[in-house]
């Protein structure tokens with residue numbers, strides 16, 4: 181036991197900036213773990229003073245850095261938004277199964293609100309992807325330039341029409357489904373359900389789910405999602421380990 | 436150099452720390468961080484006779500210095516455990532405790548019998564799960580039912596038997612005495628305290644089961660008090676748990692009367708906690724000239 185050092189997976193906070201109303205962006209650094217990240221995976225971030233870590237998706241990854249974009253919702257994310265550049269943050273990452281992005285297929289990424297960030301690193305893995313992003317209003321719009329820089333065609337929609345197309349992402353998706361092989365979606369559950377309905381029996385659809393978590397690694401079974409694999413029996417899967425990304429047809433959206 | 440080894444009912448643990456049931460699965464996930472031998476023992480996820488799907492999500496809510504959970508004993512069943520999880524666990528160089536739960540006395544007896552023929556080291560009988568509709572906690576809340584079930588399971592169990600007590604009772608001492616009288620070899624305590632959190636925006640309980648079991652630092656003083664009371668009333672060893680989060684808590688729980696310890700919720704915050712806690716205990720022993728961790732058990736001097 182004496183040989184084990186306290187590998188608490190420290191990351192250094194390199195950047196902490198507000199990028200939209202109540203939305204912050206972090207860049208963190210760690211020499212070993214960042215390069216392991218695959219698109220659509222997440223991190224479980226230790227917040228000083230809180231019993232539970234906060235699960236946040238990996239927005240973008242490089243050799244020694246990870247980027248997160250998060251919305252201040254409650255106390256934990258508030259504390260995160262106030263942490264200082266240079267601080268050490270304990271992060272378990274990368275975790276879970278992300279999006280499957282294969283060569284030779286045309287991808288469409290559909291994101292709603294704070295569900296948009298996890299799609300950036302994923303869109304970077306695809307060839308000429310279409311990215312449909314939806315927000316409540318213009319003050320919440322994020323990452324448009326990042327997607328463009330990644331070579332994606334980006335469509336912006338807002339619920340109130342204050343920027344881009346007036347309407348929901350599913351309205352745009354319905355019109356653009358032609359020529360798409362796979363849809364990858366992240367956002368609020370009603371949006372995911374609607375996207376899954378649009379895709380059903382037309383194109384493959386992958387959805388990234390959220391659930392309240394404990395351990396974040398598949399041991400405590402609190403992050404349950406009723407799932408029925410195509411060739412298997414129904415079971416309670418763990419969003420942190422089998423997910424957060426599932427094939428939409430495998431998921432029971434209503435418990 | 437001080438010695439961290441403890442012996443509970445003839446079973447030797449390399450150190451007094453045991454992974455608490457339900458927070459650790461069957462150990463595979465945490466073995467990605469360190470060899471499971473950093474723990475003296477591992478208590479399995481609560482196992483039932485037949486597989487269980489558990490409760491719908493959300494199953495967890497954060498509280499001030501703690502959490503509520505209502506997993507509802509999701510598990511693959513005892514046969515699956517014996518066939519697929521036990522052989523792997525057996526290679527991990529740590530004591531294996533099979534935590535069992537059931538709906539009827541017969542369920543518990545049947546599981547104890549199956550497990551008696553395996554390589555597990557200990558049976559932990561959970562009669563205190565607050566998150567399932569029938570069984571579980573109902574066995575753990577009266578002296579009669581604790582007596583009946585301990586007596587019955589004892590007859591079917593060839594392994595050392597530890598009975599896990601619920602804190603959701605008026606008199607935990609008489610319950611512990613009843614378990615001891617009817618043949619328990621050890622007592623583990625405490626399971627979670629039933630609680631509730633409400634989302635003020637949706638005006639719904641956060642946990643889908645409405646209520647859940649409170650664990651983590653918030654319950655620690657309650658656990659210390661109960662362990663001490665039971666220590667003063669029974670002769671069998673106590674495995675103390677409930678909110679242990681740092682080595683100082685571990686020492687405190689030993690002083691209160693525990694022979695070994697389980698840690699659960701802290702693992703969600705810091706998976707490396709067992710390494711830090713056992714190093715901390717060792718340093719405390721050295722600094723205070725104790726040769727063995729066993730010297731701490733029950734050493735509190737009450738006023």
Ligand SMILES: Cc1cc2nc3c(=O)[nH]c(=O)nc-3n(C[C@H](O)[C@H](O)[C@H](O)COP(=O)(O)OP(=O)(O)OC[C@H]3O[C@@H](n4cnc5c(N)ncnc54)[C@H](O)[C@@H]3O)c2cc1C
Nearest residue numbers: 232235236237249250251253254255256257390391392424
């Ligand atoms: C796999 C995954 C990826 C995520 N990615 C992002 C992301 O990239 N950006 C982002 O802004 N948010 C993301 N979330 C949601 C984020 O985890 C929550 O908004 C955050 O935990 C809220 O914490 P809080 O302390 O501010 O809120 P509080 O409400 O005070 O939190 C209380 C407890 O509930 C949990 N909780 C509350 N809301 C959620 C939720 N929606 N999902 C899971 N747990 C929750 C918290 O983790 C905490 O344990 C993700 C969630 C999951 C499961």
Ligand SMILES: Cc1cc2nc3c(=O)[nH]c(=O)nc-3n(C[C@H](O)[C@H](O)[C@H](O)COP(=O)(O)O)c2cc1C
Nearest residue numbers: 455456457481504561626650651677678698699700
């Ligand atoms: C998510 C979770 C699941 C649990 N499942 C079980 C279980 O299956 N059987 C059991 O006896 N106790 C179970 N417990 C209770 C713990 O084993 C322990 O008694 C309790 O959490 C107090 O210790 P702690 O504060 O260190 O977590 C569970 C606790 C948690 C947090």
Ligand code: FES
Nearest residue numbers: 394396398401420
């Ligand atoms: S959070 Fe523990 S299993 Fe998913």
